[in-house]
Amino acid sequence: MKFVDEIQMTVKAGDGGNGIVAFRREKYRPKSGPSGGDGGRGGSVIMVSDENIGTLVDLRYRHHIEAKRGEHGQGNDCYGKSAPDTFVRVPVGTIIYDNDTGEVIGDLTTHNEQVVVAQGGEGGLGNIHFATSSNQAPRICTQGTPGEAKSLRLELKLLADVGLVGLPSVGKSSIISRISAAKPKIAEYPFTTLVPNLGVVKMSPDESFVVADIPGLIEDASSGAGLGIQFLKHIQRTATLVFVLALDATLENDLTADFAVLRKELATFDEALPQRKALVVINKSDLQETREIAPEIEAAMKKEGLDTLMVSAATGEGLQELKYRLAAQLFTPEEPSS
Numbered sequence: 171m172k173f174v175d176e177i178q179m180t181v182k183a184g185d186g187g188n189g190i191v192a193f194r195r196e197k198y199r200p201k202s203g204p205s206g207g208d209g210g211r212g213g214s215v216i217m218v219s220d221e222n223i224g225t226l227v228d229l230r231y232r233h234h235i236e237a238k239r240g241e242h243g244q245g246n247d248c249y250g251k252s253a254p255d256t257f258v259r260v261p262v263g264t265i266i267y268d269n270d271t272g273e274v275i276g277d278l279t280t281h282n283e284q285v286v287v288a289q290g291g292e293g294g295l296g297n298i299h300f301a302t303s304s305n306q307a308p309r310i311c312t313q314g315t316p317g318e319a320k321s322l323r324l325e326l327k328l329l330a331d332v333g334l335v336g337l338p339s340v341g342k343s344s345i346i347s348r349i350s351a352a353k354p355k356i357a358e359y360p361f362t363t364l365v366p367n368l369g370v371v372k373m374s375p376d377e378s379f380v381v382a383d384i385p386g387l388i389e390d391a392s393s394g395a396g397l398g399i400q401f402l403k404h405i406q407r408t409a410t411l412v413f414v415l416a417l418d419a420t421l422e423n424d425l426t427a428d429f430a431v432l433r434k435e436l437a438t439f440d441e442a443l444p445q446r447k448a449l450v451v452i453n454k455s456d457l458q459e460t461r462e463i464a465p466e467i468e469a470a471m472k473k474e475g476l477d478t479l480m481v482s483a484a485t486g487e488g489l490q491e492l493k494y495r496l497a498a499q500l501f502t503p504e505e506p507s508s
Contacts, residue, residue: 175326182235186211186315187294187314188209189312190206192245207248209240210249212240213252214286217258218283220281224261226326240253263328267325275287327404329380330381330382335387335405335413339416341454345451346383379496379497387431387435413449415451415453429471450477455481461480479495
């Protein structure tokens with residue numbers, strides 16, 4: 171299924187039905203008074219989060235969604251039927267913006283959460299409401315109010331506990347495939363991963379967490395280079411970041427410089443991201459070259475206040491320890507500051 175995380179659409183709620191002017195015309199009951207009923211309420215457009223949906227692709231070509239209008243009032247005190255609301259299902263993690271004002275209308279972060287994005291119009295009043303002792307045959311009624319119309323922008327930010335970030339081809343997809351049931355595409359060329367991958371890591375029957383593999387960042391990703399700007403938003407909700415570093419095919423790249431690039435791009439995109447809990451993972455520990463440079467990298471990361479873990483996505487070395495480290499960061503309550 172194609173991954174779509176941002177769309178625009180217009181929505182129109184249903185108009186309220188009109189009230190009417192009517193009078194009873196019954197045999198043996200002359201001058202029996204007004205009988206015009208109210209109009210029905212127009213249907214609202216309501217967005218509902220659904221944990222079984224992972225993308226906005228189903229709405230990509232639904233550029234306009236319109237609810238039905240309420241029925242008009244009728245004689246004999248009959249009210250018009252209210253229109254049903256129109257429900258639009260979206261993934262959990264969807265933020266709904268008013269496209270004209272930029273205002274956040276709703277942020278759906280739990281299953282079956284609902285937000286009314288366009289309110290249906292109210293039904294008009296029939297002439298039965300306007301009868302008084304001095305005016306027993308009113309010939310007035312009111313029109314139904316129009317339903318709201320809005321231009322919306324929907325943005326999906328994946329809900330994950332852990333976000334894996336790194337330059338292309340450092341093994342993020344291989345790591346998530348080894349520690350969870352996720353099956354991302356894995357190949358030996360840059361930008362193999364074109365969309366975020368989610369994997370659930372089971373620690374026990376009652377304890378698990380979700381890991382997101384974010385497509386490879388490159389320098390200036392926060393300014394639009396590569397794929398980074400498109401997917402950086404998906405780590406904004408994560409509780410913990412994992413910086414994945416690895417030697418490239420030349421075995422000569424500077425991992426400390428690679429880390430600096432990642433940290434800079436995160437800070438440029440969102441200054442709060444570098445303050446997130448984090449762990450540095452050095453992949454490809456099965457290579458002699460990696461083991462040789464590891465002490466230098468660990469010392470540099472220690473100066474940044476970050477722990478380092480050596481792993482090998484190829485052999486599985488260190489991956490169980492990675493799961494335990496992440497679980498400890500996620501499930502251990504923070505001590506209150508004195």
